[in-house]
Amino acid sequence: MAESSQYTPTTKYVVKARFEVEGVVEKPDVIGAIFGQTEGLFGTDLDLRELQKGGRVGRLEIELESKQDRTSGIITIPSSLDRASTALIAAAIESVDRIGPCDAKVVLETVQDVRDEKRKVIMNKAKEILRKWVVEDQPSTDEIVKEVAQSIRSAEVVNYGPENLPAGPEMETSGSIVLVEGRADVINLLRCGIKNAIGINGAKIPQSIIQLCKNKEVTAFLDGDRGGELILKELMQVADLDYVAQAPSGKEVEDLTPKEIMKALRDKLPPSKVSVERRVVRPPMELPEKISEAAAQLRGSLEAILFNESGTDLMRIPVSELAEKLPETQGIHTLVFDGVITQRILDMADQKGVKYIVGDRVAEGVRPPMNVKLMTISDLLSGR
Numbered sequence: 001m002a003e004s005s006q007y008t009p010t011t012k013y014v015v016k017a018r019f020e021v022e023g024v025v026e027k028p029d030v031i032g033a034i035f036g037q038t039e040g041l042f043g044t045d046l047d048l049r050e051l052q053k054g055g056r057v058g059r060l061e062i063e064l065e066s067k068q069d070r071t072s073g074i075i076t077i078p079s080s081l082d083r084a085s086t087a088l089i090a091a092a093i094e095s096v097d098r099i100g101p102c103d104a105k106v107v108l109e110t111v112q113d114v115r116d117e118k119r120k121v122i123m124n125k126a127k128e129i130l131r132k133w134v135v136e137d138q139p140s141t142d143e144i145v146k147e148v149a150q151s152i153r154s155a156e157v158v159n160y161g162p163e164n165l166p167a168g169p170e171m172e173t174s175g176s177i178v179l180v181e182g183r184a185d186v187i188n189l190l191r192c193g194i195k196n197a198i199g200i201n202g203a204k205i206p207q208s209i210i211q212l213c214k215n216k217e218v219t220a221f222l223d224g225d226r227g228g229e230l231i232l233k234e235l236m237q238v239a240d241l242d243y244v245a246q247a248p249s250g251k252e253v254e255d256l257t258p259k260e261i262m263k264a265l266r267d268k269l270p271p272s273k274v275s276v277e278r279r280v281v282r283p284p285m286e287l288p289e290k291i292s293e294a295a296a297q298l299r300g301s302l303e304a305i306l307f308n309e310s311g312t313d314l315m316r317i318p319v320s321e322l323a324e325k326l327p328e329t330q331g332i333h334t335l336v337f338d339g340v341i342t343q344r345i346l347d348m349a350d351q352k353g354v355k356y357i358v359g360d361r362v363a364e365g366v367r368p369p370m371n372v373k374l375m376t377i378s379d380l381l382s383g384r
Contacts, residue, residue: 023102161208168195184254304337
């Protein structure tokens with residue numbers, strides 16, 4: 001906007017309105033009509049005279065022309081007010097319906113942001129600086145070659161096995177391997193100097209991975225999302241894992257920084273500890289008070305109670321009959337029993353759609369299903 005230079009440095013917006021008058025008037029008539037007919041509309045805070053005195057509104061510019069007993073022209077008002085106040089001033093100008101002794105009509109044309117021009121100037125200058133910077137600071141040929149060579153080393157991925165799994169160049173010769181989910185994860189680990197990673201490439205575990213896990217120390221390094229949990233569940237069923245590491249919650253291995261990668265691998269845990277710690281729910285647990293009371297009464301009884309979703313007990317049986325009755329009973333939501341939560345009980349509960357299991361303790365090395373939450377009676381009662 002070429003005319004922005006005539007405004008003060010504090011000017012933010014310029015209100016422009018066109019007026020038509022049924023008669024001949026002069027500039028003082030237009031200015032007087034604007035001040036007079038907007039006075040008191042919004043109190044002293046938005047009175048044009050007061051705003052002009054305080055420098056919040058600039059000098060009113062009037063351009064007009066009279067022909068054949070009609071006068072038309074443009075009203076220009078610079079504003080240092082905020083958007084809302086400037087909009088009110090613009091609307092107030094349109095309310096002027098008489099200039100001098102004549103009927104008039106005022107129509108708002110635009111409210112221009114004079115800072116747009118300043119932004120354009122700054123952007124053009126920034127582009128010029130950037131062009132100069134790039135040309136003057138262009139890297140030497142040696143630096144370019146070095147950077148390209150580093151990039152090639154970072155992408156030094158090989159294919160392994162009949163499934164053509166992506167792997168680091170030292171995966172086969174290393175005594176330990178890092179299982180990741182895919183090619184992008186392998187590349188990210190290569191950037192950190194970890195060259196013994198191999199990608200699973202899907203939720204179904206390839207036979208090559210299963211065989212590798214028999215002969216090497218294996219760390220499964222998975223994404224911190226549900227997909228990673230599902231792959232871990234599958235791995236635990238078919239492969240021999242030594243350790244499990246996981247990206248922070250909601251993050252993927254391919255997006256981790258070197259610092260995050262090294263921390264995750266330092267914090268790796270044995271699979272049995274990971275499965276229990278990640279799946280056993282700690283208080284509070286979303287169970288009715290009635291179930292907590294039943295759990296307290298079951299201690300020392302060697303009995304089990306099966307509850308439906310509404311908290312009504314479906315059956316009370318000896319723990320010794322649990323493996324027989326569990327598959328036969330429909331609508332079980334919560335299982336509470338005075339006994340050890342074993343893998344057999346967990347698998348049967350998962351097949352029946354059980355959501356919560358509360359037992360005296362959890363057996364070592366169990367692999368809890370994804371949809372079943374576990375808790376000990378002690379933990380449940382301590383959260384009451």
